[in-house]
Amino acid sequence: MSRLRAPSHTTPRAPVRAHSDPDPILQRIYATIDSIPRGCIATYGQIAREAHLPGRARLVGRVLRELPSGSELAWHRVINASGRISVTGESARAQRRLLAREGVCTDARGRISLARFGWRAD
DNA sequence: ACTCTGACCCAAA
DNA sequence: ATTTGGGCCAGAG
Numbered sequence: 001m002s003r004l005r006a007p008s009h010t011t012p013r014a015p016v017r018a019h020s021d022p023d024p025i026l027q028r029i030y031a032t033i034d035s036i037p038r039g040c041i042a043t044y045g046q047i048a049r050e051a052h053l054p055g056r057a058r059l060v061g062r063v064l065r066e067l068p069s070g071s072e073l074a075w076h077r078v079i080n081a082s083g084r085i086s087v088t089g090e091s092a093r094a095q096r097r098l099l100a101r102e103g104v105c106t107d108a109r110g111r112i113s114l115a116r117f118g119w120r121a122d
Numbered sequence: 123a124c125t126c127t128g129a130c131c132c133a134a135a
Numbered sequence: 136a137t138t139t140g141g142g143c144c145a146g147a148g
Binding site: 075 | 128129130131132
């Protein structure tokens with residue numbers, strides 16, 4: 001069970017719920033994703049920038065990959081910069097289903113229109 | 123202390 | 136549209 005940024009010389013913390021994790025970087029990423037409105041999507045890079053972590057889109061991806069089970073974070077509202085879903089297999093179907101439930105649809109080629117559904121932060 | 127691998131991104135070719 | 140090369144950085148082996 002891997003942990004984010006756990007110092008090797010300390011015992012890993014017990015798992016905590018997403019919104020109570022004390023790591024400020026995680027807090028900012030979670031908070032930013034939380035502010036994506038229902039029916040909108042944002043890109044990994046956009047989340048990184050909004051969370052004051054410019055250029056760290058991959059970090060956002062890792063954070064979502066390691067999302068604690070039971071988290072209520074709207075992970076499905078995050079897609080890549082080319083308008084595609086980045087997860088594969090079962091997760092991709094789940095993401096498409098969750099988005100469809102919010103009215104976010106993919107085109108014939110599996111792409112989501114950033115122009116139509118992209119979140120523009122204030 | 124390496125190298126490899128990513129839920130990534132962007133400019134250039 | 137696709138490829139390439141560079142940036143990013145934490146885990147895993």
